[in-house]
Amino acid sequence: MPRRLWLLLLLAGTLAPRAFGAELTCPQVALPAAEAELARLRRAVNHHNELYYQALAPELSDSEFDALAAELRRWERCFPGLASSKSPERSVGSDLAAGAVLIAHPRPMLSLNSAAGPQGVEELWRRIAAAGAPPRLVLVQPKVDGVPVELIYREGKLVSAATRGDGRFGEEVTDRVREIPGVPLVLSGAAPGFVVVRGEVYAERSRFAALRGRSKAPYATARHLAAATLKAKHAAPEQVNALRLFPFELVQTDPDLGLCCDRLALERMAGWGFPVHGAHLRTATKPEEVSALYREYLEGRERLPFAADGIVVKLDDLALRAKLGVGSRAPNWAAAWKFPPQRAVSEVLAVEWQTGRSGRQTPVLRVAPVSLGGVEVNHVSLHTPGILETLGVRVGDLVEIVLAGDVIPEVSAVVGKGALAAASTPPQPPAPDGCYHDGPGCRAQFLSRARYFTSRRTGLGIAGLGAGRLQQLVEAGLVKDLPSLLQLEVRDLAKVPGLGPRSAERVVAALARGRRPGQFRLLQALGIAGVGPASVRGLARNYRSVGELVEGVGEGGGPAALRVRSFFATPQGAELFLRFRELGCW
Structure with missing residues (x-):
């Protein structure tokens, strides 16, 4: 096994969360204190969901947000009597903008159960067994890092397209989706009169890299480029041309085609003109085969035409899917196994500060340029001053940079103290100010x-x-x-x-x-x-x-x-x- 792949797999194991079914450790606090902590965690998750889905300006990396959401789930499991129907863990994050034109989804458009290790896949197999079914064929596809959309066709013509939104309603993006290369405007072959298809709109890796190479490229990640371009009233042609569709599900047809499995449904979609990636319709019959496909995608992730942050494992049998059903935010017949972040080491050249609209001071490290995931990284946000203090970063230090979610650089550790670091003082943020007006320091x-x-x-x-x-x-x-x-x-x-x-x-x-x-x-x-x-x-x-x-x-x-x-x-x-x-x- 190549040394680089062995290191990545070792890292995946160290990052994996506690296995499903492991003993739950609960905080020993009174109910009023638990209620206050649950309220705080729910506010924090809702706040960062808004920044991620609506403002397209996340303050946390994927791993930090996953840890925050996991902590909320832990407290909710420990105190079931304080459960709330409005908990963000009972719904998908919403990307709906104020004043947006909404389209109702024929069926709820949910998220996925994700884990940084194989636990999600193992839990999927346990759910299949609990349903009284023997191990079945599963489909394995890359987890494309893009924007989920739903396309509706009537009489073979594309009539509407919408984002996932809040799972029940999506924001209309029909005109923009019509412009995406490869999206069929008219279905070919003997397509039914009513067709609902879901897929991921992503920015093609090579085209996104070319856009980032320009001095005024406005988007730091491929997903943010896709999201902003989809919803922009006027979008630059080169940004639209960078977008592609990765179809992943045939949701509904009229009349029912009587399809037995997901694989056959995707092949039927390819015959209607959808750009279904046949090379990414992989199958497995047991967890060990899924692990082998995970290793294959992990090793080849940089050669994919899109950013991918893991694999998706889906039960192929559609009748058994219906038996397993769905939860409040994710289907019970699918799971995602996320990749570990990519890593590199660089020297800290300076500590700079960015001031957000709320007065929040965010430390940003200026580092010696380093290539990570095919992109040159020279600035890394630490997200909060607390992380800067915890890491003890000084100018001249050598830091390990990870590419969380395959797109966002973050510092994971200080791995070496530089000669300048010993003589430098801890960096301090500028004094906060409301700054609702222009002025010195504002x-x-x-x-x-x-x-x-x-x-x-x-x-x-x-x-x-x-x-x-x-x-x-x-x-x-x-x-x-x-x-x-x-x-x-x-x-x-x-x-x-x-x-x-x-x-x-x-x-x-x-x-x-x-x-x-x-x-x-x-x-x-x-x-x-x-x-x-x-x-x-x-x-x-x-x-x-x-x-x-x-x-x-x-x-x-x-x-x-x-x-x-x-x-x-x-x-x-x-x-x-x-x-x-x-x-x-x-």
């Missing part, structure tokens, strides 16, 4: 807030005001706070280099529409800490206006309502409220 954070405020996904959707244009306006002194953005006029924008009169008029027209977005969308655009899109939707159901919410009229709203009132009770919050009221926004 430029980077205010720009981050302004981008959030104007973005289509999280803010008011102001077309024509990208990161570069916003920076020009702020540096020219034309935008000093968020309300001043909505007061820009054509003569102001005419002072910005490279912005012609027609473009200026379009931006001003978009700003005029932004002054009437709906009160709660404006509230969401402010990016108040702990008040994300899902929280705002809940507030909109409980209050008729932001004024009622701020004044505390009526009941409901929970912690999010308290956070909003606390924010508007601060001097800068009160000033923002009055400024937007003067503009007629609420």
Whole structure:
């Protein structure tokens, strides 16, 4: 066995979670303390789900989020009397944006049970045995790191396409999916009159690498490029051309074709024109064969045309699938076995700080360039100052960098102390500030807030005001706070280099529409800490206006309502409220 593969498999074993059925260790705390901890964990998981699926700006790596979700599951198992139907562990993460056009899924579109070791596959075999069935054939496919979508065809024509969304409803992306190379707009052969197909939209590895190689490539991972391009109102042709579809399931047809197994269904889809990857329709009859296929994909992961972070194992027999059924967030007839992260060692050249819209200070290591997963890495986020302190990182240290989820670089350990490290002092973050205005020490954070405020996904959707244009306006002194953005006029924008009169008029027209977005969308655009899109939707159901919410009229709203009132009770919050009221926004 090649030494590199042996090391990867050894690493996979060390990263594997406790086996299913192992003794559960529960914290010895009183019920009130357990209830408080469960509430904290649920808020944290919901918050990071919003960042991952909606803002496309995750603050945690896949492994850190998996650990957080596993801790929530542990507490929920230890205290079943405190179970909640609203727990994020009972639903899939939602990528639905405010104001999106929704399409109902004919059947719930769920996630997968994932593990960093073979335990998930072993548990799948136990479920099959518990159903009274002998070991059956399973399909093994790569776990493509993309965006799940559902395509619906009527009379052979593509009529709608939607993301997974919250599992029940997805965001419509029909027009963009029609542009993806290889997606059949009209089915060939004797296709049924009604067809529902699911697949993964991914960015082709070589094309994504070419886009990243350009100085202004905006997306750090292939999945984020795919997600942003799918939902963009206007997308660059080269970004659309980078997308491909990996079909993985025939969900429904009318009339029923009477298919016995998943493998035959996928082959039938290939005959209708879907780009089914025949080389990735692998089969196994026992766990040992699955392990062999896992090793094969692990060794060849960098040669795949897409980013893959593991394998998916699915029961082939469709009748037995129906018998096993599905859970609240994942089917009982499938499991995912995730790859260990790729690794490299590099020297720390500097510790820099990024300031998020909520004032969060994130340490970022600037490292000597190193190739990892076919991509050059020269900056690595540590996600929180606590990780920086725990690792004890200093300039000059040698650090081990892993490529979590096959795409996101993170530091796993300090493996050597450099000559400069002994003389350097622990890096300290800059002093936090609300920074809802431009000023000394606030430029980077205010720009981050302004981008959030104007973005289509999280803010008011102001077309024509990208990161570069916003920076020009702020540096020219034309935008000093968020309300001043909505007061820009054509003569102001005419002072910005490279912005012609027609473009200026379009931006001003978009700003005029932004002054009437709906009160709660404006509230969401402010990016108040702990008040994300899902929280705002809940507030909109409980209050008729932001004024009622701020004044505390009526009941409901929970912690999010308290956070909003606390924010508007601060001097800068009160000033923002009055400024937007003067503009007629609420």
